[in-house]
Amino acid sequence: METKTLKAKSSSSKMDLVRVKHLTKYFPVRSGLFQRVVANVQAVDDISFNIKEGETLSLVGESGCGKTTVGRTMLRLIEPTSGSVFFDNQDIFSLHGAELKAMRRHMQIIFQDPYASLDPRVPIGDSVMEGLTLHKIGVPQERFDMMVDVLHKVGLETYHARRYPHEFSGGQRQRIGIARALALQPRFIICDEPVSALDVSIQSQVLNILKDLQQEFGLTYLFIAHNLSVVEHISDRVAVMYLGKMVELANRETLFSDPLHPYTKALLTAIPIADPHLRRERTILKGDVPSPINPPSGCRFHPRCPIAVEQCSQQEPEFRELKPNHWAACWRAE
């Protein structure tokens, strides 16, 4: 009873559960006999954002923009180059050993590829129980009961626990992945393109389950995706990334109705919409996304930007709050 009121209180005050500060990740490119570092892939370059308790923040962008790297670095699946991530005011990057392991109970991840995210040689019940076993929570019988409970939550049955991943369809496997993440009762889940490998009719099953679970447990999501229609459906706030940089961050309604950054605008008009009656103006960006090894000077978007001016190629625009709660990195945005 007491915990319930506590939870209600914290969600109403909307405190920042996760704070990411100046997160940077460079992957060294090695070459030659002595494997010297010859260049860096600037996958993520100085990114900052907060995620409020109980909300869904989406991170969108095209392939190679660094959105997946952000997610994996936040969970220390990849070690960062610099910056810090605070979870509940605790700096995750300063944790080691047992402390880090304890922290992992609160932050989990759901992966994109339902075929690669489950160990093919392990019955799915054991996979779902893995976290409980690793953290030695309860006795085996209790763990089993908790596992069954969480399987039911994602619409699977007790007898499924003994089966192997190859006996399930893609959508079912993705639900098993969700159950595995859920078993440790985390507060924060990173969903790394959870539906993009699934068929359209299965996508909605998984999206609905994610929404239901969020309501039931007050979960906080970082939703990484490239499909803007899905993002619009699930998010509270949306952040857009381009070539390792964050270019825009706003509430869902604002971002989709009144985008400030020209890249966001182009992205929104580029999506084919399932409505044959629609008429709209489309901005087609020319050329390809440049290489993150040697990104363009100034604003990284300037070579493809339809409204770029001289300044854009020389000076990097600051990521600033142009309107209340609406951030963008663009010299020309007002």
Added chain:
Amino acid sequence: MACETHLTRVWLILVSNEVERVVTKNNAAPLLEIKHLKTHFFTEDGVVRAVDGVDLQVFPGEVVGLVGESGCGKSVTSLSIMQLISAPGKIVAGEITFEGQNLLELSEKEMMKIRGDRISMIFQQPQTSLNPVFQAGDQVAEVFRIHQKLQDEEAWEQAVELFRMVGIPAPERRAKSYPHEMSGGMAQRVMIAMALALRPNLLVADEPTTALDVTIQAQIIQLIQDLRKEVGAAVILITHDLGVVAEMAERVAVMYAGQIVEMTDVISLFDKTFHPYTQGLIGSIPVLGKVKERLEVIPGSVPNLVDLPPGCRFAPRCRARMEYGLDLCTKVEPQLIEYQPGHQVRCWLYQDTEEYKAPLKDRG
């Protein structure tokens, strides 16, 4: 490089999903006619009935969308048209008539003459469709050397010209690069150049934009739209993306478990959806600008094509069957009938038998 992109940085175009849709002319002879096509795969686990009785007509100059989820047989249908089915797959029945010729009766040598010349195809993974050890321009030039018997130099010039036509910057230089030096979007442009080199009458596009990013996808969709008008080719567009269909196709066939379940013009498909599967499909996708609290769900998953359910293949997942309490669905397979002029549907909600009265027979 920076300069090049600066000059032609952006195309601002008006997209309208409504304009220039050709209403099918029933009097014109179809360019391609598929009758009762069955393509099965004979695997260790049994016979996979990937395509099981598909009928499809494509008229000159129109864009026909073939939509469905993975494993519904849309790709196998396209490969069957191209006669690119290899063991353990086999076309076991049917007829594919193209310009009055049954393609299934042609020898491999005759078929090779048609492929790339009269019918051509583009694939989902452009980089793996190009040969990594030859220059991109050389591969396009080869089409001219083989089919038009042009000399090396002339063929190369033609290839460079095509590179220009598909909007590749600095075509002379780009023609000399190898596939691994190109991005996915660029490689897809080369594939399109190759496919349209000989001005074919039919282009089969198998998920041409699925592997590409959204901004690149927009470029490629525009390119296919423009070029097909210029070349005057009919297009069979295979995709799982209803957005791409709404934007490009004039008529659409929805496939499920190896069969066409609904076929009509694109406007009716979205406005007057008849088949429960199509309804579920349209309801289950989030649409930009129309936020719904919950998405519709089609329960369960696609059936195993080795061991198909009796009766209608969609019956085990069908909400309408439960709603109307239909028993027939799980016993007898419905036929694809013309329920309204130009609108075909395969569902027991809309067709009577001698003892059975369909609940929605007279709705239209």
Added chain:
Amino acid sequence: MTDKTANLANLDKEGLSLKSVSLWQITWRRLFKRKSALLGLGILIVLVFIALTAQWISPYDPYQVLIGIEDVDMRQAPCIHLLGCPKDQPQHIMGIDGNVRDQFSRLLYGTRLSLMVGLTTVSFAIIIGTILGALSGYFGGWVDNTIMRVMDVLLAFPSLLLAIAIVTVLGPGLINALLAIGIVSIPAYARVVRSSVLSVREMDYVSATRALGGNNFDILFKRIMPNALTPLIVQGTLGIATAILDAAALSFLGLGAQPPTPEWGQMLSAERNQVFTAPHLVFYPGFAIMTTVLAFNLLGDGLRDALDPRLAHTSK
């Protein structure tokens, strides 16, 4: 929400068979559908049976010289009663060898030796190779570089020549020959394990274990190794064939098993000049080597197909 998910679950049931099937069971079933693999397996079962029961089924002691015990000549041709050999002569199915011993009994005992040679050398090489390959693949960096460069050096020698060199240093003898063959085949296993560890390491289920709180030990031994070791089954089966062949070659050159040990390579070597006068003494050991090697190769190829992950993915 609950009735909706219950509804989903009901429909999920329809798609599943009643019994759960592990990947091993699938592999086993696939193997049973391949005639050549079954043939290989069949031959192997017979060979193993012979090896285990050699002392009971062989008619003579393989070391016993029959001079003065039976009325037989050196290198006498086979005498089989069923095929019309006079009943008063002692039966020797494969004839008599150059030292007047029963060739058939020696061949049966040779089976035991050959299988042992194959199994011990390959187990030795697999254990060392797996440890090296796993360390190399999992930790990467200088560990990987050091280990793999040493392996490259080992691979740069023709394997049989290297084995000969090792045996020359250690001195001839069966045990030293085994050691030599074992050392020579380490790089092959190390490479296979390394590359499969490298690919398994990138799988999301490995990341999932880390995200759940697993340490390096959990990840390497619970997630990576069980999945990375499948290619070793194929490589090991094929490797046994090579090891048997190499051991026979070393013995043939006089560097492996020493007389009077009944080893096939050594038996071949001893009678190699009698090909025309007593062909049976060369034919039977040669045929035995060929059959055994063939059996392992057939089984290995079958396993390779049966374990093919692409096939395992597509079917239920």
